Amino acid sequence: MEFKEVVGRRRSIRFFEPDKPVEREKIQVILETARLASCAVNAHWLRAIVVDRDKLPPDKLNQLKTPVAALTLDLAPVHIYFFCDLGVVKRIKGSRLRELVDVGALAPTHGWSHKFVDEFVYPQILEPMTNNLQGYLAAAMADCGGAAQNALLAAFDEGLGACLNTPNPVLTKQVFGVPDDWVSLWVMLVGYPAESWEAGGQRPRPVFEELYFEGDINTPFRRDSGVVEKLKAAGMITRPAPLPERRQEIMQLAERLNLPM
Amino acid sequence: MEEGRGKEEGGAAVTKAGFSDAATVRTWVDGLREQWGEEPGDMADRLEVFQRFCAFVEREPDAIIEECSREVEGGKRIRIKKRRFYSEKIDEFQASMDGDARAQARAGNVVRSFMIHNGIFMQGGVSG
Numbered sequence: 021m022e023f024k025e026v027v028g029r030r031r032s033i034r035f036f037e038p039d040k041p042v043e044r045e046k047i048q049v050i051l052e053t054a055r056l057a058s059c060a061v062n063a064h065w066l067r068a069i070v071v072d073r074d075k076l077p078p079d080k081l082n083q084l085k086t087p088v089a090a091l092t093l094d095l096a097p098v099h100i101y102f103f104c105d106l107g108v109v110k111r112i113k114g115s116r117l118r119e120l121v122d123v124g125a126l127a128p129t130h131g132w133s134h135k136f137v138d139e140f141v142y143p144q145i146l147e148p149m150t151n152n153l154q155g156y157l158a159a160a161m162a163d164c165g166g167a168a169q170n171a172l173l174a175a176f177d178e179g180l181g182a183c184l185n186t187p188n189p190v191l192t193k194q195v196f197g198v199p200d201d202w203v204s205l206w207v208m209l210v211g212y213p214a215e216s217w218e219a220g221g222q223r224p225r226p227v228f229e230e231l232y233f234e235g236d237i238n239t240p241f242r243r244d245s246g247v248v249e250k251l252k253a254a255g256m257i258t259r260p261a262p263l264p265e266r267r268q269e270i271m272q273l274a275e276r277l278n279l280p281m
Numbered sequence: 282m283e284e285g286r287g288k289e290e291g292g293a294a295v296t297k298a299g300f301s302d303a304a305t306v307r308t309w310v311d312g313l314r315e316q317w318g319e320e321p322g323d324m325a326d327r328l329e330v331f332q333r334f335c336a337f338v339e340r341e342p343d344a345i346i347e348e349c350s351r352e353v354e355g356g357k358r359i360r361i362k363k364r365r366f367y368s369e370k371i372d373e374f375q376a377s378m379d380g381d382a383r384a385q386a387r388a389g390n391v392v393r394s395f396m397i398h399n400g401i402f403m404q405g406g407v408s409g
Contacts, residue, residue: 087364091404267318278383280390280397280405281316 025255026177031219033181035273036095036211046178047098050210053174057167061146062116065160066167067103069196080195089185089207091279096209100171101192104164106157107201109150114142157203164205171208181213214273221261300332303342305399312398330391337374338367346399357400364401371396371403 021029047070054066073081073096085093093099117126117137126132150156168184175182189204198204213219229240251257274281300306306328314320321327335342349363375389389405396403 087402087404091406094406267316271317278386278390278405280393280403281313 021177022254024251026173028222028251028254028256028258029217030173030176031223032183033211033213033215033219034092034095034183035214035219035277036092036097036181036209037214038095038097038211038277040097040212042098042180042210042212046175046180047100047210049178050100050171050174050208054167054171057163057170059163059167060159061109061114061141062120063108063112063160063163064116064167065104065106065108066164067105067198067202068171069101069103069198071099071101073097073099083191083195084187084207086185086188089187089209092183092185092209093207095214095277096211098210100208100210101187101196102164102168102205102208103198103202104157104160104205105199105202106150106160107199109146109156114138114146117141161203161205168206168208175208175210179212180210181215181219182208182210184208214277215269218259218263220266220269221263222258223261300335300342301328305342305346305395306331309395309398313394316398327391327394330388331395334371334374334392337377338370342395346396346401349396349401359401364403367396367401368403 051068051070054068055064057066059065073093076084076099081093084099114137118134120126121132121134121137149159172182172184184206185208187204187207192198192204192207193202228243232241233239234241248257271281273279301310309331310320310324313324331342335345338345340348345367349360349367350357351360352358371389371392374392375385378385378388380388386405393403393405
């Protein structure tokens with residue numbers, strides 16, 4: 021699938037084929053894609069635990085259910101729990117930045133050297149940053165978000181459906197016994213969609229010009245309708261919700277999966 | 282006891298006539314109508330199942346919703362313990378129904394639908 025089409029087809033899928041297994045290879049593709057996400061100081065805070073729903077003991081599965089996500093946890097055959105490993109920066113102490121210098125990604129042309137990393141970046145920026153939990157969390161979680169978004173797009177590129185949910189962080193840590201400095205983030209539910217790929221249509225979004233600006237905050241970024249048309253042709257901007265057939269689709273899914281309406 | 286309401290066999294606190302007039306039942310029916318575009322053809326059956334549930338828990342429809350929510354500054358809140366209580370009662374009610382697992386879940390979903398359309402968030406499991 022072309023990149024623009026993948027972006028256009030991604031939406032939160034909440035109806036999965038509960039009994040259709042997901043190929044292990046596709047899960048690996050999702051994880052490989054997450055690993056290649058952009059990441060500040062090349063730290064890579066994101067950790068993932070892949071769970072086969074049917075291999076999880078029922079008491080643990082029930083523990084992980086939140087009121088809002090109980091049904092989707094039942095429906096999705098694969099759950100990927102994402103965590104933020106806050107301990108990584110102090111463990112690697114700038115070594116991955118040094119690696120970037122070694123491989124020429126950070127070059128002297130831009131002021132980078134091992135000495136700069138060892139004597140300035142780690143001791144004066146990174147290490148102190150980890151002591152300001154609020155700021156550190158924001159930075160680390162933002163990078164995790166980027167990696168999780170990569171993972172989501174990969175799932176759709178593989179013909180799967182997926183959505184991110186927020187699990188109960190305390191229970192998630194208990195169930196998986198992760199280290200204390202891992203912060204529970206999201207669970208990505210993965211499976212083959214039981215709903216059509218459009219899933220009711222592309223979700224409503226705020227007006228473009230209310231989100232993006234040009235030069236200053238008073239000048240909305242001008243949206244060119246020609247570009248919009250090109251994106252429609254490329255499959256990135258698709259039919260907007262609500263689609264006329266959605267109500268019927270939900271009724272049929274409710275009937276087939278025996279869900280309340 | 283309000284006019285037109287009386288204790289039925291099995292402990293139900295509402296007569297059939299009074300039952301449909303309950304504000305929460307009207308909210309439910311209106312919600313279904315809005316969701317489906319018209320009143321579901323099997324609405325009478327649904328009402329009957331729900332009335333059996335009311336008898337099962339010995340509560341009137343409005344009382345169930347009232348128990349599950351409370352007014353606080355800034356809006357309505359769901360009472361978690363009561364929500365869990367009714368969620369378990371629905372599971373029990375479902376298990377007590379005749380028929381296969383799918384038919385039983387269908388009955389439970391009727392009650393869940395009543396709760397959902399009255400703003401009490403609830404989900405059933407996958408069955409059948």
